[in-house]
Amino acid sequence: MVQEDVDEYFSSKRDEIIGHIKDIIGVKSVTSCDDENDAEKVAKRDKGLEDVVDTAAALVQSIFGERATSYVLKNDSHRPGIVGRIKVDPSLPTVLLYAHLDVMPAPPEKWHLEEYGMKDPFDMQVVKDRIVGRGVSDDKGPFVVAMHGIKYLLEHDRLPVNIEFLCETGEESGSPGFDKLVEHAQQEGYLKNPSSILVGDTKFFGDTPTLTTTLRGIITARIELELHKKSLHSGLWGGVAVNPEEVINAAYATCKNPLTGEIMVYGFSDGTPRLEGELKNSLIATSEKFDLKKELDEGGVGESFTNQSFSALARMWMRPTLECHGTRPVNIGSAIPGAACMDITMRYVNGQDPTDMADKLQEKLQKYHPEIRVVYDPDEVAEAVTIDTSHPVFEKAAAAIEHAHGKRPVYAGIGGSIGSVGLFQKVFPDAPQVLMSHSLANDGHHGPNEKWDIVMAERWMKSVCHYLGSMGEKE
Ligand SMILES: [Zn+2]
Incomplete structure (x- = not known):
């Protein structure tokens, strides 16, 4: 018609x-x-x-x-x-x-x-x-x-x-x-x-x-750590008290290299499909019609990951991600926070188990500090x-x-x-x-x-x- x-x-x-x-x-x-x-x-x-x-x-x-x-x-x-x-x-x-x-x-x-x-x-x-x-x-x-x-x-x-x-x-x-x-x-x-x-x-x-x-599916989560009952005066306790915000940031840094984009959590990409057969062909067919440099420019991407072990399209569509979206609390003046929380997301592809990914991330973070937790609402996990x-x-x-x-x-x-x-x-x-x-x-x-x-x-x-x-x- x-x-x-x-x-x-x-x-x-x-x-x-x-x-x-x-x-x-x-x-x-x-x-x-x-x-x-x-x-x-x-x-x-x-x-x-x-x-x-x-x-x-x-x-x-x-x-x-x-x-x-x-x-x-x-x-x-x-x-x-x-x-x-x-x-x-x-x-x-x-x-x-x-x-x-x-x-x-x-x-x-x-x-x-x-x-x-x-x-x-x-x-x-x-x-x-x-x-x-x-x-x-x-x-x-x-x-x-x-x-x-x-x-x-x-x-x-x-x-x-x-x-x-x-x-x-x-x-x-x-x-x-x-x-x-x-x-x-x-x-x-x-x-x-x-x-x-x-x-x-x-x-x-x-x-x-x-x-x-x-x-891709998405898990919207928080990395949490509470070390003190309340915020502490840094003039009084600075030099003694561990700062949970610093701990969370340092622990997170063991999980992902921010410049290469490599996720260093064992088993985090378990279950991802092998890029072969029809899947590989469709990625190649699309990338041939895709001007990556232009899209990055127009998308406002100023710097991209140096690790290229997968193509950009594969990394955007077929691989898991781990992103930090900010650490709270902010603006607490000169106090040492009693607790801290980092907002993160993990995107995942069909075949992966989101619960398992969150567990593995928590395991890795706990190697840095045993009380760090990854918290999320399973009902709000969007499916891949x-x-x-x-x-x-x-x-x-x-x-x-x-x-x-x-x-x-x-x-x-x-x-x-x-x-x-x-x-x-x-x-x-x-x-x-x-x-x-x-x-x-x-x-x-x-x-x-x-x-x-x-x-x-x-x-x-x-x-x-x-x-x-x-x-x-x-x-
Ligand atoms: Zn929409």
């Missing part, structure tokens, strides 16, 4: 689509707050998340009117979400579309607000051929555009499947309670039996679009995922992307995690998940000045329309 007129449709609806994106960007649905113990800040965060699903519900209503039903999912066991359905014919299969409506924090001082004429990062503006604002490409803009694409198919009688959609508000925080959200949606009569799932939440490097087939691409929907997806971008996509990994994908694999084991990229790696998803090129929005709409429109065709 060829749909040249999607271009025309996009152009004719451009202002309306951009207006809808602006409406939802304006809702400050930041995934986290800077102090989880501050009730006021937590309440403000929660209000933003509740407001964004209400806004999404209103948007769906204004796009589809009677043709769609939607249900706002709110209760204490999960973050707010929205589920909905566009029913065509009960005898046809149902495709589930997933997106997320929470966004990363956006400290305004780093944004070029004045240059873009924005009041704050949530005041979306059209700047030349792109839209700028927190969430334009990750992931609110793509949700709105996908909905308009579905509307196009519906209006032109070209939607050969039923559609369900599910949006969560916790993706950027590792999708806490996502299983409860899905359960809740099922209790309301949705998400019974999707035949396949379309996940619109990935980006691609360079010029070649991708279908994502591997995601490998997607089997043998199902015919992947060929349809590749054809759709080729149609939209004029280029055949490559199968690629991503270094990050999307919590929902692992859970969907468990709940809907027979439904293949298609992770179709919609934006560029340098769109600033989690950084300042997040943008989405309007041409990419248009191609995303074409990809979605072509893909869904081809669902009725014989394989």
